Amino acid sequence: MLIAVCFCALLLTGCGATLSVYDYTEDGVRYHMYELSIDNETKDSMERSAINDVNGNKYTVQGYFARLFADYDYTLVSASNTDGKYVVRYRKQVTDGGELAALGTKVDFTTTHTENPFIRTYTATSANPFNGVRENYDNVQPLRSSTVLERIKNGAVARNEHGDTVVSLHAIDEAFPYLKSVNPDGLLLNYVRYGSDRMESSGSKISTDKGTAYVFSRYFDDSDTYIQYNYKGAVPYGWYMVAIAAGALVFGLIILITRTKKQKPTLLDRFPYNPEQYRDYDSNLPSKLN
Numbered sequence: 001m002l003i004a005v006c007f008c009a010l011l012l013t014g015c016g017a018t019l020s021v022y023d024y025t026e027d028g029v030r031y032h033m034y035e036l037s038i039d040n041e042t043k044d045s046m047e048r049s050a051i052n053d054v055n056g057n058k059y060t061v062q063g064y065f066a067r068l069f070a071d072y073d074y075t076l077v078s079a080s081n082t083d084g085k086y087v088v089r090y091r092k093q094v095t096d097g098g099e100l101a102a103l104g105t106k107v108d109f110t111t112t113h114t115e116n117p118f119i120r121t122y123t124a125t126s127a128n129p130f131n132g133v134r135e136n137y138d139n140v141q142p143l144r145s146s147t148v149l150e151r152i153k154n155g156a157v158a159r160n161e162h163g164d165t166v167v168s169l170h171a172i173d174e175a176f177p178y179l180k181s182v183n184p185d186g187l188l189l190n191y192v193r194y195g196s197d198r199m200e201s202s203g204s205k206i207s208t209d210k211g212t213a214y215v216f217s218r219y220f221d222d223s224d225t226y227i228q229y230n231y232k233g234a235v236p237y238g239w240y241m242v243a244i245a246a247g248a249l250v251f252g253l254i255i256l257i258t259r260t261k262k263q264k265p266t267l268l269d270r271f272p273y274n275p276e277q278y279r280d281y282d283s284n285l286p287s288k289l290n
Contacts, residue, residue: 016042016085020190021100021129023107024210032098033077033091036065043086049178054168059175061086067169071156072099072148097129103149104133107193107227120233128218128225130189135222187220191227202228 016039021032038046043061050059057063062079069076069090077089092098097106109124133149140153143165156169173179197205197212204215216227 018188018190020192020215022091022192022213024194024213026210030094031091032094032100033089034074035087035089037085037087040081040084040086045178046176050176051170051174053170053175059170061176062088064169064172064175065090068148068151071151071169099148100129100133103136103147104129105131107191109229118234122229122231122233124229124231126227128216128227129191130218130220131224133189134220185219185221189218189220191216193227195229196231199229199231201230202226 018037020035020037022035023030023032025031038061046061047059053059053063065088066076072092074090074092077091079086079088081087101107105127107126107129109126111122111124113120113122115121137149137153140150143154143157144150145154145157151169152172155167155171155174158166158168160166169175192206192213192215194208194211194213195201199214201214202216204217206213206215214227214229216225218225
């Protein structure tokens with residue numbers, strides 16, 4: 001899901017660069033938003049070393065990524081330089097995992113659960129979408145530039161009618177030679193997914209303007225990592241049994257109380273009666289008139 005930007009940042013590793021991919025749905029449409037954050041010191045170093053583009057103008061960080069994302073139909077969301085960092089965001093409508101799934105690993109959760117009579121605990125696990133990206137990047141062949149990874153590594157290249165190689169966008173470390181001395185292993189990659197704030201996860205929880213999100217972090221290396229959620233749900237039959245048992249208990253108590261409660265005898269109960277047994281009744285008679 002952090003398709004282009006992810007790969008754009010590939011070589012920015014140990015220089016204070018972070019690539020975050022936000023996976024979210026808006027008005028029923030799924031988007032991937034790629035946020036590339038580069039500290040100003042790194043950005044300045046890149047631009048000081050920049051070569052001229054095919055139009056004779058010096059490459060800039062903003063211009064390079066604008067061209068790169070435009071080629072893959074990404075829309076600029078925002079670009080700012082605050083708190084000592086250059087932060088740019090691009091997004092694209094995606095289906096079936098987008099380009100990241102094609103260049104890395106599709107997010108596909110497998111869910112298991114454990115339960116007691118009242119609570120069921122679910123565990124949903126998926127491979128991190130960045131698994132395999134580094135391997136694919138390392139295996140990019142020369143002169144290929146159809147995918148974002150290939151374009152980052154080789155630039156945008158083609159052959160003209162004479163069979164000569166034509167470059168319309170340089171590889172990132174050619175456009176900014178400073179990056180040749182940077183080890184890409186240190187690039188921090190974040191996959192950000194939205195969900196209920198009642199869940200637990202193997203990532204960290206953050207609050208955004210779109211709600212609660214979970215951040216799963218890893219580096220641009222060849223490790224395989226996983227993302228995991230844990231959440232709970234009620235087991236209906238356990239609570240149904242409690243409700244039935246409670247109702248039966250209350251009903252039984254009502255029956256017991258009504259049957260054992262002593263009732264004061266009525267006149268019909270006392271007739272015919274034993275005057276000695278019901279002497280209290282005589283006491284209620286009017287006194288003899290003189």
